[in-house]
Amino acid sequence: MDETRHRDREATRRRILDAAHRLFSKLGYEQVTMRMIAAEAGANIALINRYFGSKRDLFAEVLAGRGRFPGVLEGSVEELPGRLAEYVAERLHSERGSPVMEALSQSSSSPEIHGIMRDRVTSAILEPMAALLPGPDAIFRATVATALITGAGTLRQLYGPGVLGTPGHEAMVARLTAVFEACLRT
Amino acid sequence: MDETRHRDREATRRRILDAAHRLFSKLGYEQVTMRMIAAEAGANIALINRYFGSKRDLFAEVLAGRGRFPGVLEGSVEELPGRLAEYVAERLHSERGSPVMEALSQSSSSPEIHGIMRDRVTSAILEPMAALLPGPDAIFRATVATALITGAGTLRQLYGPGVLGTPGHEAMVARLTAVFEACLRT
DNA sequence: TTGACGAGTAAACAAGCGTCTACTAATTTC
DNA sequence: GAAATTAGTAGACGCTTGTTTACTCGTCAA
Numbered sequence: 025m026d027e028t029r030h031r032d033r034e035a036t037r038r039r040i041l042d043a044a045h046r047l048f049s050k051l052g053y054e055q056v057t058m059r060m061i062a063a064e065a066g067a068n069i070a071l072i073n074r075y076f077g078s079k080r081d082l083f084a085e086v087l088a089g090r091g092r093f094p095g096v097l098e099g100s101v102e103e104l105p106g107r108l109a110e111y112v113a114e115r116l117h118s119e120r121g122s123p124v125m126e127a128l129s130q131s132s133s134s135p136e137i138h139g140i141m142r143d144r145v146t147s148a149i150l151e152p153m154a155a156l157l158p159g160p161d162a163i164f165r166a167t168v169a170t171a172l173i174t175g176a177g178t179l180r181q182l183y184g185p186g187v188l189g190t191p192g193h194e195a196m197v198a199r200l201t202a203v204f205e206a207c208l209r210t
Numbered sequence: 211m212d213e214t215r216h217r218d219r220e221a222t223r224r225r226i227l228d229a230a231h232r233l234f235s236k237l238g239y240e241q242v243t244m245r246m247i248a249a250e251a252g253a254n255i256a257l258i259n260r261y262f263g264s265k266r267d268l269f270a271e272v273l274a275g276r277g278r279f280p281g282v283l284e285g286s287v288e289e290l291p292g293r294l295a296e297y298v299a300e301r302l303h304s305e306r307g308s309p310v311m312e313a314l315s316q317s318s319s320s321p322e323i324h325g326i327m328r329d330r331v332t333s334a335i336l337e338p339m340a341a342l343l344p345g346p347d348a349i350f351r352a353t354v355a356t357a358l359i360t361g362a363g364t365l366r367q368l369y370g371p372g373v374l375g376t377p378g379h380e381a382m383v384a385r386l387t388a389v390f391e392a393c394l395r396t
Numbered sequence: 397t398t399g400a401c402g403a404g405t406a407a408a409c410a411a412g413c414g415t416c417t418a419c420t421a422a423t424t425t426c
Numbered sequence: 427g428a429a430a431t432t433a434g435t436a437g438a439c440g441c442t443t444g445t446t447t448a449c450t451c452g453t454c455a456a
Contacts, residue, residue: 031403031452052319054240058444068405073445132364133238133316142368150374163375164382167365168389172354175361178318179353182328188336189349196350203354206392217422217433244414254435259415 037075039065045086052130053083053137083137087127087144093152101156105208108169109200112176113193117185125149129177145170159210169207223261225251231272238316239269239323269323273313273330279338287342291394294355295386298362299379303371311335315363331356345396355393 043065047056058079062069076082096107115125128145131137153166179187190196229251233242244265248255262268282293301311314331317323339352365373376382 033403036403054319055321057442059442068403069444070406070446071404074403079444128364128368130319132368133241133319135241138368145368146374154375161375161377161381161385164377165385167374167376168358168362168385171361171365172358173361174364175357175359176354178314178360178364179357182314182318182324182331188332188353189340189347190353191347191350195347199347199351199354202395203358203389203392206389209388219433222433243412245412254433255414256416256436257434260433265414 033075036065036067036071040067040072040075040082041086041089043067044082045090048083048086048131049126053127053134054131080136080140083127083131084140087140093125093149097149097152097156101158104153104156105201105204106197108173108204109197112173112200113196116176116180116187116190116196125173125177128174129181157208157210165208169204172203172207219261222251222253222257226253226258226261226268227272227275229253230268231276234269234272234317235312239313239320240317266322266326269313269317270326273326279311279335283335283338283342287344290339290342291387291390292383294359294390295383298359298386299382302362302366302373302376302382311359311363314360315367343394343396351394355390358389358393 040061044056044061047060047064058069058072061072061082072079072082076085096111097104099107128141131141149170150163150166153169154162157165159165191199226247230242230247233246233250244255244258247258247268258265258268262271282297283290285293314327317327335356336349336352339355340348343351345351377385
């Protein structure tokens with residue numbers, strides 16, 4: 025009712041979830057501390073574990089909530105390489121990205137969340153992508169494409185926006201489209 | 211002279227370096243602790259910093275010492291995609307890998323060593339590979355190929371040896387060769 | 397107005413980290 | 427053989443981590 029009430033469990037919970045989403049996407053699981061999340065959310069640190077149980081559980085909920093591969097996997101298979109190329113080209117010189125992909129590029133070294141990551145990558149990326157692909161070895165072909173996206177994220181993280189020697193946007197998309205076609209080809 | 215002497219600075223130094231190499235390659239920078247390195251090397255923990263200065267410096271020395279991309283970049287350009295494909299196929303279902311590549315897949319989220327990693331990837335992989343490639347955007351094309359290798363390492367790390375739905379070795383190499391050709395093509 | 401409920405808070409917890417100091421003891425030098 | 431050198435050791439340092447406990451106090455029903 026009143027939008028000015030000061031003690032709102034749901035609102036606080038969502039502020040924490042949003043803050044965790046932003047920080048995990050940008051920095052990865054390990055680099056983000058509970059205190060950073062609390063500060064970003066403007067909430068007390070004890071509330072995080074009260075509402076989510078643990079850091080690990082919070083991470084799982086972030087992935088579960090926002091984990092759709094945003095639109096890229098929807099549409100015709102013929103244009104899928106082009107959409108993947110656009111996605112990679114964009115994330116090579118911008119800040120934002122899908123939380124699942126960001127997490128995959130940046131949190132894969134934390135054994136604590138391997139299970140969560142694995143399940144999420146499988147159900148949100150690999151399986152849907154493979155389902156689109158005709159022909160044999162669909163899962164493997166989807167895996168190769170996913171590896172390319174992941175590696176691009178890793179290098180983006182390492183070299184910063186712009187990465188190395190990126191040509192113009194169109195040329196870059198053209199090149200990447202050809203590569204994704206090779207990945208996904210029957 | 212005598213191979214049984216108990217106090218040998220150089221031998222201990224090398225044991226520590228080897229142990230660090232093994233652990234960093236397998237687990238990544240963050241997951242490896244000084245105490246783990248000391249235990250693996252059979253040396254006292256204080257000797258690590260005495261001989262190498264700090265964990266960061268030790269990591270840098272590991273990368274500097276073993277950082278050659280092992281043979282893959284040597285040979286004809288025409289067969290480079292095939293050699294890269296063999297390399298990726300092998301590391302998809304085995305344990306061993308180049309320390310630079312392993313570190314790249316597993317340590318990229320540690321801002322502490324971004325500078326070290328960046329320099330090493332540039333000088334050991336990207337620049338030598340780009341130097342082999344004729345035509346425009348050589349650095350970018352080498353970057354795409356590197357992204358694929360890196361991403362494969364990340365997924366290997368996440369899913370374990372065998373990864374997902376890998377077909378037979380030959381079919382896998384054939385597919386990957388086609389993809390690398392698309393990456394590197396003029 | 398009172399009492400219960402619960403959102404929010406402050407502070408501490410144990411554990412682990414990289415690092416460093418003070419020391420022991422083996423080796424070498426004279 | 428004594429003294430200097432130095433490889434190796436034990437243990438603590440300060441700090442940060444995720445987590446938890448004990449508490450305050452705003453809110454709402456009776």
